[in-house]
Amino acid sequence: MKTEGLNKVLKNLNDEVEKIEGRTAKGLYRASIPIRREAQKNCPVITANLKSSAYVITSWSGVVFGENPSFEGENASQMKSNHQSKTNKASGSVKAHKYPVVQIGFTALYAAMVHENPRAGRNHPKSGERTKSGKLKYSEVGEWKFLEKAVKNNRNDVLKIIAEEARIK
Amino acid sequence: MNPPSLDIAKLLENAALGLALQSNLFVSRFPESPQEVVAIYDSPSTAPDLHGYRYNGVNAQVRSIRYLDGWKLANDIGLYLHTDYGHVFENVYYTGIWMSTDVEPIGQDENERNLFSINFEIQRR
Numbered sequence: 001m002k003t004e005g006l007n008k009v010l011k012n013l014n015d016e017v018e019k020i021e022g023r024t025a026k027g028l029y030r031a032s033i034p035i036r037r038e039a040q041k042n043c044p045v046i047t048a049n050l051k052s053s054a055y056v057i058t059s060w061s062g063v064v065f066g067e068n069p070s071f072e073g074e075n076a077s078q079m080k081s082n083h084q085s086k087t088n089k090a091s092g093s094v095k096a097h098k099y100p101v102v103q104i105g106f107t108a109l110y111a112a113m114v115h116e117n118p119r120a121g122r123n124h125p126k127s128g129e130r131t132k133s134g135k136l137k138y139s140e141v142g143e144w145k146f147l148e149k150a151v152k153n154n155r156n157d158v159l160k161i162i163a164e165e166a167r168i169k
Numbered sequence: 170m171n172p173p174s175l176d177i178a179k180l181l182e183n184a185a186l187g188l189a190l191q192s193n194l195f196v197s198r199f200p201e202s203p204q205e206v207v208a209i210y211d212s213p214s215t216a217p218d219l220h221g222y223r224y225n226g227v228n229a230q231v232r233s234i235r236y237l238d239g240w241k242l243a244n245d246i247g248l249y250l251h252t253d254y255g256h257v258f259e260n261v262y263y264t265g266i267w268m269s270t271d272v273e274p275i276g277q278d279e280n281e282r283n284l285f286s287i288n289f290e291i292q293r294r
Contacts (some may be wrong), residue, residue, distance in 0.1 A: 113276045116286035149213040
């Protein structure tokens, strides 16, 4: 018995697998959008520098969000250079992955401190308190775990979006 | 069913880590004294599944004057709870407890005391 056209079948199969990989990447990126938006929305805000320091990096395109954010206040230039160096470093490590990867993060120097502080944002007893000159001293919005919560809240949608994109069309 | 933070605090009190509730171990508050203190908080959770399992998040905060002491205590707490599974505590079946992040040094407070954070995921019913 002779089987003909096996090479063609294998080629088609490999082509399809490649397309699925590309579509999975697209799904991953699409799924990251609501997570990043929700995380930024739930950030405690005094200067908005934390919110501005959000970034999204993909393993196939590098920094796709937060490439050149603007920061305010005395530490603006330090935050800017920190943002560049952190996103460059993260971009390198994300790009080293064999499979599609999307990373969402915040580069503000105090990002981890705020994210892990149960009294951050509106949960602080002094939330909304201002200085005599009217400058906001304690954020009146947002809360800790702003990124973790966004990931958890969107978990089901993320899986749906990736599956939807990866489906053979 | 207790909030997960309370059950976890009680587990830690029984863990020979030198922690006692309302002395140097607290639930959902982080008092100014003593200097060396552990606080357990409920953190974001996801909805229960259709089999009735709850998926809770718990966060442990450790404060210490000495960085090494704080890190070590946070690490001991993490390892004590990590992969603890399959037992009943306070009438609740704990399928498992896992560290979802490693010991994270998050900086110092206004009194230059070192702060550490560890996150756990819990499945229980």
